[in-house]
Amino acid sequence: IRIEHLNYSRLQQLEIDTLSHIRIEHLKQLGEVYESHSWRITQPFRHVSRWAMWLNGPSPMRLARNLPRAVMGEFRRNGLLGTTRRLPYYLKHHRTYLGLLHNRPPAADQNSFDICPLALRDIRLHPDLTGGGSTINVKVSVVIPTLNAGPEFVWMLRKLRTQLAVREIEIVVVDSGSRDTTVQIARDAGASVIEILPEEFTHSHSRNIGADNATGDYVLFMVQDAYPIGSYWMYGMLRYLLDHADQGLVAASCAEYSRSDSDMMYDSMINTHYRFLGCLDYDRIGEYCGDDHMSLRSRGQLSDVSCLISRECFQQFRYRGNYAEDLDLGIRLIKSGKSVAMLASVKVIHSHNRPAYYYLKRSFVDVIFLVGMFDDFSYPHCESLPGLLAGIESTATTISEWLSELETKRSKQTLSVQLDIWIRHSRRSASPLQKKGSILLGDEQLNTFISDMASRYLGSKDAVSGSVALSEARHFSDSFLARLEHFNKFAADVYGKQDEVLQHELGDVVRKTFASAVGSALAFYWLDHKQIEDPDYVTAQLIHNELAAGV
Structure with missing residues (x-):
């Protein structure tokens, strides 16, 4: 079975190499066409043709139908003054809004897989599906703040301990006064435990203490109720960081699947959040592109549910504040010229059922x-x-x-x-x-x-x-x-x-x-x-x- 698997993997790699070569040749041919003299002199005619086709198509009617609805919706949500104040943002992103307004939304019974993404991006498979990879010669320190983590905590620690293709894994637990068996569970799992007083706890302070006591090359911040999916989950996050280091990528978080008992409210919020971030279906690398809040939030978002960053880089920036410290860290990173990623190719299981x-x-x-x-x-x-x-x-x-x-x-x-x-x-x-x-x-x-x-x-x-x-x-x-x-x-x-x-x-x-x-x-x-x-x-x-x- 092992030999058959290796043969199949070789055939797969051969096919990928062949398709990659064909793609490069096609791109080369397209480049020659775009640089040709005939392409440049016929450009005005193509613009006129596109406008004529657009005017004769269904888009103008859709735009006329959707624009009043969209404007009224903004007035309902933000009021006249709030909508007026948002005008600079609407104008800055007018191309995006016009694109949304003249496109018909999919019907309720339409197959979502028939809808092409707005931008073509590479789909990266979970490493468990591709057989993993060679062991990465680094040490990763997982930092987990805890408070009464409950009996499920042992499953999370066990899953972290059995992650594959990473040379060494260290677990650092920062506990702020648990009254259950959290501390004992952590010690039994071989974790380093740092105990602080409840009044000392802040989301930033506890994580900074954990990082200060970590000895790994990379620090992976997590929460006590997130469960990694797959045996190569940590490898997948680390591999992505290393593969995109040439793009200035220094930190990555992964998306989450809700638990089976998750409620509609949480599922809807997660769906909206990941659509906004651009990581619902694809991995996304964010870099600085402007100071408006929509750009900073969508490009700089990291998540403490799982956040991997080199220890050296983290110690330069560290967490600060007691609220949305992960977003604050991501924004400071991209403003300094670095990039951060939100991954859809690897995920954790995590959700909460909160009261109203x-x-x-x-x-x-x-x-x-x-x-x-x-x-x-x-x-x-x-x-x-x-x-x-x-x-x-x-x-x-x-x-x-x-x-x-x-x-x-x-x-x-x-x-x-x-x-x-x-x-x-x-x-x-x-x-x-x-x-x-x-x-x-x-x-x-x-x-x-x-x-x-x-x-x-x-x-x-x-x-x-x-x-x-x-x-x-x-x-x-x-x-x-x-x-x-x-x-x-x-x-x-x-x-x-x-x-x-x-x-x-x-x-x-x-x-x-x-x-x-x-x-x-x-x-x-x-x-x-x-x-x-x-x-x-x-x-x-x-x-x-x-x-x-x-x-």
């Missing part, structure tokens, strides 16, 4: 971090806190009624159709200031927060009126529904007819999306009133102290 109230707090902190980190990150301003809170409470009442219907009535429609109908109905509903009722969102902390926020932040729950308050309430409702529409685009391609599980998951997505919208809206309010001389400073700080704690 967590999404509220996380969204609040995310917005504040992004506005603080990026000068051009604009946001919609809150014109009326009473109007915002009334809009939140009214929307919560509407959601509570629909969630009750979901539990008692089984729909025969697909998940995306049912959600689309509800979104359309909600947009046509009465003024969001007029609806009051029971708030039963399926998350006790979220229920309590929404029910009590008006009396807590305003001192009363009196009825709210006025055009400014109504506009603010409507803006929140539109923002929430726009988020649901975004999720529904993902759901239409993934989920079919409903069953009891999907129906429960749909309700879960709606409540978590709502919670996330609430967190963002309250963050916008805090950002507008965070200065101590602001008359609403005390209220803003009350909101901040409650929502920023413990995230």
Whole structure:
């Protein structure tokens, strides 16, 4: 069997070499054509021909249909002022936006494998599929911050210990006060354990301590609940770094597969995130190309779920801050002229099932971090806190009624159709200031927060009126529904007819999306009133102290 496998591998390599030679010859011939005199003098005619074909095709009609929808969607999400502030970004990336607007999105039942990628990139197979490779003569130190990692931690350590084709693997665990068997599990697995006090922990500090105590040529930062896929997973990340060193690549993270029990919200967020980063299906190398926040985030993203970097390079930059330290590191690396990678060819299994109230707090902190980190990150301003809170409470009442219907009535429609109908109905509903009722969102902390926020932040729950308050309430409702529409685009391609599980998951997505919208809206309010001389400073700080704690 081994001999047959070797013969097959040789035949494969021979075929690859032959195709590579043919490709080089074709590229050479194309280069000669493009440099010829006849090609240059006929260029204007080709431009005219392309424009004529474009005008006679379906693209102009699609553009006319999609442009108003896109503009209205931006107004719903960001408001008039927020959209106006984003104009420089829209103009800078106008080619990308026009390309998206005049292309028809794939139908829900269309085979996604029929859609060609926007750019041709090499597909790199997982090394377990190609038989691995020769052992790389380096030592890798895996640094893992831990706190009550649980019984599954031993499986992760065992998988790391059995990685192949890397000369030596060291595991450094930085524990911040575990009360379970985490420390003993780590020591039994041969890991070096550094124990710090809980109050000493920050995401940056614990990882920096681990790197300081590492002795490897490379440091691989991981989290305690990520499980590597394959026996050559570490080799695959390391091999990619070495193969692309000539492009200035110094650090790489890999994408993740969600666990089998992952919920819709997490799956949708991961899908959106990897599409934004360009690593949903392909490996992506990011380099510096501008200071706008979209370029820096999409090009400089690294992930602490798994982040491989040479120890020498890391010690020059190190982690800093206590939030999004991985993104901060990646941005500093690309600004210094280096490159970072997000890999789709190798992955880990990792996900979280968080309660809805967590999404509220996380969204609040995310917005504040992004506005603080990026000068051009604009946001919609809150014109009326009473109007915002009334809009939140009214929307919560509407959601509570629909969630009750979901539990008692089984729909025969697909998940995306049912959600689309509800979104359309909600947009046509009465003024969001007029609806009051029971708030039963399926998350006790979220229920309590929404029910009590008006009396807590305003001192009363009196009825709210006025055009400014109504506009603010409507803006929140539109923002929430726009988020649901975004999720529904993902759901239409993934989920079919409903069953009891999907129906429960749909309700879960709606409540978590709502919670996330609430967190963002309250963050916008805090950002507008965070200065101590602001008359609403005390209220803003009350909101901040409650929502920023413990995230």
